[in-house]
Amino acid sequence: MSIDRHSRTMLPIPDRTVPRLTTYDAKDPDTAFPPIEPLLPPQGAPNVVIILLDDVGFGAASAFGGPCATPNAEKLAAGGLKLNRFHTTALCAPTRQALLTGRNHHSVGMGSITETATSAPGYSSLKPNTKAPLAMTLKLNGYSTAQFGKCHEVPVWQSSPMGPFDAWPSGGGGFETFYGFIGGENNQWEPALYEGTTPVEPPATPEDGYHLTEDLADRAIGWMRTQKALMPEKPFFVYFAPGATHAPHHVPPEWADKYKGRFADGWDAQREKTFARQKELGVIPADADLTSRHGEIPAWDDMPADLKPVLEREMEVYAGFLEHTDHHVGRVIDAIEDLGILDDTIIYYIIGDNGASAEGTVNGAFNEMANFNGMAALETPEFMMSKMDEFGTPTSYNHYAVGWAWAMDTPFQWTKQVASHWGGTRNGAIVHWPNGIADKGGLRSQFTHVIDIAPTILEAAGLPEPTMVNGVQQAPIEGSSMLYAFGEKDAPERHDLQYFEMFGNRGVYHRGWSAVTKHRTPWMLMEQTGPLDDDIWELYDGSADYSQAHDLSKEQPERLHALQRLWLIEAVKYNVLPIDDRTGERLNPDLAGRPTLLRGNSQLLFSGMGRLSENSVLSIKNKSFSVTAEVTIRGKSTQGVVVAQGGRFGGWALYFHEGRAVFVYNTLGIHEFLTRADSVLAEGTHQVRMEFAYDGGGLAKGGGVTLYYDGAPVGTGRVEVTQPMIFSADETTDVGYDSGTGVSSDYTPQTSRFSGKIGWVQIDLGTDDHDHFIDPEERMRIAMARQ
DSSP states (O other): OOOOOOOTTEESOOOOOOOOOOOSSTTSTTOOOOOOOOOOOSTTOOEEEEEEOSSOOTTTBGGGTOSBOOHHHHHHHHTSEEESSEEOOSSHHHHHHHHHHTSOTTTTTOSSOGGGOOSSGGGSOOOOTTSOOHHHHHHTTTOEEEEEEEEOOSOGGGOSTTOOOTTSTTTTSSOSEEEEEESSOOOSSSOOEEETTEEEOOSSOGGGTOOHHHHHHHHHHHHHHHHHHHOTTSOEEEEEEOOTTSSSOOOOHHHHHTTTTTTTTHHHHHHHHHHHHHHHHTSSOTTOOOOOOOTTSOOGGGSOTTTHHHHHHHHHHHHHHHHHHHHHHHHHHHHHHHTTOGGGEEEEEEEOSSSOOOTTTTTOBSBTHHHHTTOGGGSOHHHHHHTGGGTTSTTOBOBOOHHHHHHHTTTSSOOTTOTTSHHHHBOEEEEEOTTTOOSTTEEEOSOEEGGGHHHHHHHHTTOOOOSEETTEEOOOOOSOOOHHHHHOTTOOOSOOEEEEEETTEEEEEETTEEEEEOOOOTTOTTOOOOOGGGOOOEEEETTTOTTOOSOOTTTOHHHHHHHHHHHHHHHHHTTOOSOOOOSHHHHSHHHHTOOOSOOSSEEEEOTTOOOBOGGGSOOOTTSOEEEEEEEEEOSSOOOEEEEEEEETTEEEEEEEETTEEEEEEEETTTEEEEEEOSSOOOSEEEEEEEEEEEOOSSTTOOEEEEEEETTEEEEEEEEOOOOSSOSOSSOOEEESSOOSSOSSTTOOGGGOSOSSEEEEEEEEESOOOTTOOOOHHHHHHHHHHTO
16 A cells, blocks of 8 residues: 655645756756656545435435335445434535534534524624635545535625635535535526536526436536546545425426325324334334424314315425435436446435425415515415416426425424424435445444534545645534444444524434424514523433433423533534524624625616626615616517516516517516506617606505606506515526526516617616606716715
8 A cells, every 4th residue: 555645634735846866958867757646635535425405304205214215315225324313403504514514504604594694603604714615625635526506605795796706616615516506495497507606507498308406417427427537546526415305396297296195194194104114114213202293283184175185286296306306316326336436435315404394384385485475375275276286397486384394304393494303403314335334234323413424534535634724724623423333333422412503493412312492483484482591491312212202301400401501512612602593684684794795775787797696686675666777779679688686486577578668577476567668669779767666554565667768658557566575596687688487478588688789777776766867977976886
C-alpha cells in the first residue's frame, strides 16, 4: 500500500516543491522531474452516493412497512443495512445543511427555512465559513463532486440571478456540477431549473412525457458514466436529492392508478396495517406500541362522506409518487452497478428529510398555495370533487390531508415540523457498501443523526477532518461517525446526546431517554401559541418504548427536569436561543432583520430579466400598484408577455393578445380576472400602463383595473379577490416572456415571447400618477434612487 504524503488537514493541500538539481538544458541527462499526478484521496477511498428524498415519513415506504412500494429501497437494504433509529431535524433546509456540513442546523444558521431567516446567528441562513461543507472537503481531497436536485440552503437575498453564489452548490458549496432547483419545492412537470448558476429550461414538456425526477436521474446517470469514462481512478461524490415527494404531488396517472381502492379504509386503518407490517419486517421492536391519534387530527370516520373519494385519491397519488421516485432512484443504482463499481460505493438512501408533511390542511389541497395564503376555504368539497381526476397532473399543485401525513409517520406521534416527537424526526435510512458491510440485510438500532453522515464518509475514505479550509480555521464537526456500527450490530451507540428544535417544538435525547414538548401545530398557520414556559413536557424511555407511546413525566419528574436542563445547555451551545416561534413577522425582512434586494416604492426592470424570485421583486400584495412599460410595436398582431409574476397556480401578467394589451390576475388557479384593452395598439414606440386600485379594508381584497396607452384610458376591469401572502414557491417574475407555467390561458410558456421590443418596465406601489405617463427624467430618478 502506497504512503499518502499529502498534508490533508489543511485544504487546499499546500503545494510543496522538493529541492532538487536544476539543470540548464532540458536535454541534459541529469534533467529529471517526477510525473505530474492528479490529486487523489487515499488509496481505497470509495465512491459516495447520498440519496435524500423529501417529505417521506417513517411509515410510508414498503422497506419500512409502509403502503408505498419501494422495491429498490428493499433491494438495497437486502444487500446492506437498515437504520431504524436515524434522525433528521424535522424540516427540509435545516436537515440538508446539517447533512452537508456534519453540524447541527442552528450551528450553521439554519434554524428554520431560508424564507424565515432572521439576524440571530442560529436562524440567519448563513453558514459560517468555519464550517466547510463535506463536498468541499472531498473535492479538495481529489473527489469529483456533483449534486442533482433540490437546494434549499441559499439565503433568499442571494437567490437572484446576480447571486452572490457562495451558498449555491457549484459556487461555494463544493460541487463541481449542479443541475436542479433553488428553493423548497418545484413543479415536477414544469420546473424552474439551474445548471450551475445559469437558468435553463427543461429539455421537454409534460406533453412529451417530461417529469423532473426522471430528468434528474438521467443527468446523474450521464454524469457518473462520463466521470468513470474519463477519470476511472478518481472516486466521486454524488448527492441525489429529488424534489419528490414534497408537494406538489405530481406523478403520471398510471402510477397513481396502481393504488386505486387501496386506501378506502382511511388513515386510522392504514396505521394499523402499517404497524403490523413493521413488526412483521422487524423494523420496529416486537414490543413497540402504536401511538394514539391526537384530537387535533380528525378521525377518518368523522370526515365528510362526499370528501372521502377525494381524500382517497390524494393518497393514491402520493403512493404512486413515492413508488415512481423509488423507480428512478433504482435507475441511478443500476447505473452504478452497470459501471462495475457498486461494491466500492457507499450509498446512503435516506427516505425523507423529515417526517411526512402535514402542511396540506385537514382536507388536503388541490393547490397548496391556498393554505399558504390563508384561503383554504376557497377549496370547497364541491370544488375538490370537480378536480379529483386532475390530482397529480400538470393542472394541479396538490397535497394530501393531515391524516395521511400522520399515517405515513406510523408508529410515531405527529409529523414534519414537530421536532419534539419522532414522527417529525425519525426517518427510515439504508446504507449499502459491499466492501465495507458484511452483514447483508442487517438492522442497526443505534441512535444516529443526519450530522453523522459527513464524519462517517470521511472515516471511510481515510480522510482527516480538516482544520483549515481556504485559509479559515475550522470548527469541529459535531456528528459522530457511524462506521463503528457497520461491523458490530450490538456496538454501544456513540451518538448518545442530541437536541431538537423547530418553531418552538423541542426535545432532547440522552442515553436512551427523551424529553419533548410540542409548541406549535404545523397546519394551524394562524395559531396563536402560548408562552414557551407554559409548554407541557413529556418523558419517554427509548430502551423500552420505541415509539414514544408512554409518557413517564409524572412518574419520574426528576429525570424529566434533568433532561430539560440538558436541552437548555445544548441550546446555548448550538445557537438555538433565542427560541423563535414567530411566523408572519419572520416573512417581513425588516422585522426579521435579514437583507433585502429592494428599497423604496418603485422598481425598474429590463427586457430579458427573468427567474426573479418573489424576494427579488417589489411586493404588490394588499395594495394599489401600477405597471408601466415602454414597448415598440411591430405589426398589428403583437403577441406575448411584457411582464409576468407567478404562474398557473397564482400570479399576474401584463401581456398582448391579438394586438391588444391584457392584464390578468390569477387567484390560486381558481379565478382568472381579465381586463382587455378596447383597441389594438398601433405600430411604433408607446407606453402601456396598468393601474390597480386596491379596495382596502384588509388582506386579499379586490380592486379596479385600468389600462392606458400613452396615458389615455383604453379599458377597465375588476379583480374580485387577490392573494395576500405568496404567489408561488417556485414560479418567478420574467420580462418579455413567462417561464415555468403560464399565468394566463391565452398563451403557453413556449408562445409567451413578446413579439415586439421592450425598453423597460416599471412597477410602482401606491403612487398616483395623474397623467398616467412616466417621463425620462422620472424614470432616471427612480433608477438612481435604487443605487
